[in-house]
Amino acid sequence: MAPSRPSSPRVELARAKVNLALHVTGQRSDGFHLLDSLVVFPQIGDRIALASSDKLDLVVEGPFARDLDGSPDDNLILKAVRSFAERADMPCPDIRLTLTKRLPVSSGIGGGSSDAATTLRLLEDFTGTYLPDEELHALALSLGADVPVCLAPECQIMRGMGEELTPGPDLPACGIVLVNPKAAVSTPEVFKSMTRRDYPPLPLVPESFDTLGQLTGYLASCRNDLQAPAMELCGRIGEVLAALEADSRVDLARMSGSGATCFGLCELEHATDIERSLRVEHPEWWIASGPLS
Template identity: 70%
Template sequence: MDVSSAPSARAELARAKVNLTLHITGQRPDGYHLLESLAAFPQIGDRLAVAAAEKLELVVEGPFARGLDGPPDGNLVLKAATAFSNAAGIPVPKVRFTLTKRLPVASGIGGGSSDAATALRLLEDFTGTYLAEKDLHELALSIGADVPVCLFPEPQLMRGVGEDLEPGPILPKCGIVLVNPKTGVSTPDVFRALEVRDNPPMPALPEKFDDLPRLASFLSECRNDLQEPAIGLCGTIGDVLSALKEDTRIAFARMSGSGATCFGLCEMKDALDVERSLRTAHPDWWIASGPLT
């Protein structure tokens, strides 16, 4: 690609993936767990930019840049770029990705998967090469189990190992506060600590939640089956949940994914104040707030 005639630079918010529910309903013979989950994508995330360059490269910056261990070519963004070129039948794109890592690494909110999915969307626009939806889904799944759901950052119901997707209900306009104690928890360890692996599925979802109380009521009937095993391995997660639940402005709180990030839902007008209160009380925690959708 001639840099002088290349498309203009583009950037997107790689939104966090928050598992509002996570029911573990079984385990396949190959060891992968079956699940049902309602996933939401708040306006909180990493920032990924792409621009023309002399070769494919990745620059990582931001508060959690150092958390990305290993060589740069092992990053999911570069894997996505290489996989995209193979699937599209085009040369490896000569672009520079700049990833501003704002989300904690390995924290149960799909940061790396969302970065990869965002890279695929950016590359389609940047190169003008668009894959069929089925092919894009298969490509995303080859990168990681959570990448397909992140391709379209809107409420979705996840089934299977996370690859079986359908549109989720319309969620109310409300706020979300994400809290991570900056304490790592190993996803394989959490699954190993899970005693029951064939738990009941989620209740039937409505087409729409009219307001926050209705959403909170529904979520209270659901579970995150990994929450208690994760707390057993990392007691600080329990401290985070307690801090969220003690705030009367929080309508509902739960852990996301395999942890250690937890979320609290509140009215949009209260989100920033809740964030500020938590920051004052717990300056060592990572805390962010924004609209749920």
């Protein structure tokens, strides 16, 4: 009898988390900030593959693999695996996880959080054990404030510390260009640099945006309250925004999260050409493009 072939690995895109708008609405007594944010997950991200193995193992490869600090055992992906097994009351599974790190590290687009959330989804499918939504949400929150929103990589409104989630509006078919000047920005330092922490929340979010113009018109009434303090810490953010805004095909440019990644929204057919133009002008930057959702 011929030996059975190993099953093919499960592979999923761990999408970048982009804050189209991010308002800081307060600060709790324990120091945590309160946010109101419109979040999207474009078709740009890291790649995670899960396969059976004889032990729990994590392999990290890709253009930004070397930028991950610390021991692989401290990686959020392995923490997600161990926490899942504990919550599910099962032995830690013998699997090999391969992370192809395509997103810059500490770049304001939730790469590590999305990696952890994607791992949790892959684990549920691999083990056939599906935690109740409340338990999965609590597990994700224990791994980091941005992990819960990444469990369902679709447009959402994110409030509180990130744990209050509601479905976002329907989005038009459009493109997004992400640009990072290969500069890491410290989130704690950005918050520390803020002079105000009680900005108004998002304006009422419509149920849908039928066109790119409707979406950018709404976003023009919003902000990223972390953009100004981040620019004080990293002047190259201003250079990225200036380059995006100089392209007439970009309808709106803004920084995501705590930086330094910025995004430009555009018609879908222009996204690849904008990326190519920026690569010619700034070969030292990280640039990626794709559909917004």
